[in-house]
Amino acid sequence: MTHKTIRVGGLSRVEGEGALTVRARDGRVTGLELRIYEPPRFFEALLRGRSHTEPPDITARICGICPVAYQMSACQAIESACGARVSGPLRDLRLLLYYGEWIESHALHVYLLHAPDFLGYESGIAMAADHRDLVERGLSLKKAGNALVAAIGGRPIHPVNVKVGGFYRVPTRRELAPAAERLRRAREVAVATVSWVAGFDFPDIEHDYRFLALSHPGEYAILSGSVATSDGEGFDVHEWPAHVTEEQVPHSTALHARLDGAAGYLVGPMARYSLNSAQLSALARQAAAEVSLGQYCRNPFRGIVVRAVEIVHACDEALRIIENYTEPDTPAVPVEPRAATGHGASEAPRGTLYHRYRIDADGLIAEADIVPPTSQNQARIETDLLHLIEPRLHLPKEELTALCERAIRNYDPCISCSAHFLDLHVDAQ
C-alpha cells in the first residue's frame, strides 16, 4: 500500500493567501482541499447600517486588483433597488473605466503572474533578466490600463470618482486624449501578446465545464446583462438567489457556490469567451482566429490566450468609446432611496461578481450579500486538480506540486475577495 501527501504551502503569484492539500492512497486521490486562509473581513456584516451611497467606496476595498468591478456591481445593485437607471454616455464612461481595469488586471496576470510558469521563471521580474523587452512590453500594457482607470477614476487602486448614479465629475474629451494615445499602442501590444502566449506549450487537458457568465444583447458582456450558462438555461440577475447558493466548507474562509444545486461551475474569461465570443470586437475575433482558439476554450492552461484576446477587445472598445465620447450633461442621475432590494452583477476580470442589497426607506443598508468569482470557482478548481493529479501520482513530488500550482494559477484566483483562497499540501499516503 502506498501513501502520498502533497502540500503546497503559501501559494505564490496569486492575489491573497491559500494552500492545497491532496491525500492519495493506492493511486487514488482520497482527499483534496483547496484551503483559503485569507483572514475573513466580514464585509457583508459591516455594510449594515451604512448609507446606500457608501458601498462603492467600501466594497472596492475587498479587492485592490479589481476595485472597479466591486464599484460597478455595487452601484448597479443599489440603483436597481432605487429604480434608477444609468444609460447613454454615463454608461459608456462606466464601460470605459471597466475596460481600463480589465487591461490592467489581465496584463498583470498574463505577463507578471502566469507567463513565468510557461517559460520556467519564478517571477516576471526574474523573467526580465532574460526577456527584458517582453516584460517591459507587459508593463506598458498594464500602465495603459492603469492610466485609463486614473483618467476617469482619479487613481488606479480604489478610484474616487465613482458614485451611485454615475460620477462626481465627468472627464473632458481633452482629459481622455492621453489615455487614448496609450491605448492605440496598447492595442498593438495586445495583438502581439495573443500570438506570443498562443505559442506556449500547453498540457493536453480539457474539461467538460459548466460555464456561467453575463450575456448582453449589445456587447461582449462586462458591465451588465442577464445570466447565461452553457446548460442553455439563463436567468435575470434578480433571480440569482434562486439559482446560486453558497455553502461553507470547514477548510476555507471562502464560501463554495452551487448553481441550481450542483457544485463546480466556472466563471471567468473561459466562460465569457465560450458563451459570448461572437460579440468580441472584429480585431479580437481576428486575433483569436489567427491562433486557432476556436469558438470555445475548455483547456484551463489556455486561459492565458483568452485573457490576451480580452485585452485586445478591451483596448478596441475603449478606443471606440473615447472616439465617440461627448461629455454627458450631468455627472450622475439622482438615486432616491426607498425600501427595496436590489441586485447587480458585472464581469470582474476573474468572473461574474454579484451584489445584493436590501435598503430601508431612509437609505440605510439592512442586508448585503456579495458573491465573488473565486468562491464560485473554488469547487471547480478542486475538481480540475483531482483530474489533473490522479493520473500523475507517479510523478516526482516536486514536479506534481509545481503542476498543481500552475493549474491553480490558470484561474487567476483572487483570494482577497474571500469576502466570504491557497499553500498546496499533497498528503500522498
Add this chain to the structure above:
Amino acid sequence: MSTSKDTRRVPRLAVWKFASCDGCQLTLLDCEDELLSLAVKVEIAYFLEASSAVGRGPYDLSLVEGSITTPEDLERIQHVRRVSKHLVTIGACATAGGIQALRNFADVKEFASVVYARPDYVATLEHSTPISAHVPVDFELRGCPIDKRQLLEVISAFLAGRRPVVPPHSVCVECKARGNVCVMVAHGTPCLGPVTQAGCGALCPAFNRGCYGCFGPMERPNVGALNRQLRELGMSTPELVRVYRTFNATEEPFRQASERAEEAGGRE
C-alpha cells in the same frame, strides 16, 4: 559597473500580507516605470504575490500590508519583526486596522454569524489591530491605498539610510498647491480635507468630491472645528459618526470624533 558581484551587498526586500485587499502591495507592481530598475538595486527576496521564489531571512526592509485579525497572524507578525532589520507598514490596514476594524465597534461573533453559517469554523480575533499594536514599527506609510510616489520615496530613503520625507500637513495644503476650488466653501460639500493627512494629491476635491479621509488624520487635527462646520452644512449625527468610521476608524482623532458625535447624538 561594479566588479563586485557579491550579492550579499544588495539589500534584501520582503513584502508581507496580513488582512487586506492586496492593493498596497500591488502599488509596488504598479510602479511600471521603476519596477525593473528597483529589482536591480534590491533583491526582492520574499514577495508571494509576485514571485514563487522564497528567499530566507533576514531581510533589510520588510513592507507589511494588512492588519492583525487572527490568532496565527499574532504569531506571524512576531516572526516578521524578528527577521526584519527595518519594518515599514504600508496602508490603512497595517497602520490603523483598516475597514475591517469596524468590528472593533461591534460584536465580532455577531459579524461572523452574519457571513458564515458555521462561524465556529472561522478563527478570528475580536479586534482588527494595526501592526504597531504588536511590534515596533520603523515607519508607517498611510493611505487606502498608499500613494506610489510616497512608496518609492520610503524605499529609496531606507536604502539610503535616511528618514523618508512624507509631509504631515493636511489635504487642504495639497488642494491649494493643485489649484483646486475649495469644495466646502464653494459648493457646501462636506470634506475631511482639513483634518486628513496629505499624500493623495487632493484627488477627491479635484473630482468635485469631499475628501473622505482615506489617508487618516494629519498631525494635531482640529476635529472639533471641522465638526461644527460639518453640522452647519447639515450633516446629521449618524452621518458624522459614519464619516469618521471608514478606513482609519481606530486612529485616535477619528475614533474620538465618532464617539463624541455618538455621545452628542445620545444627548439630543
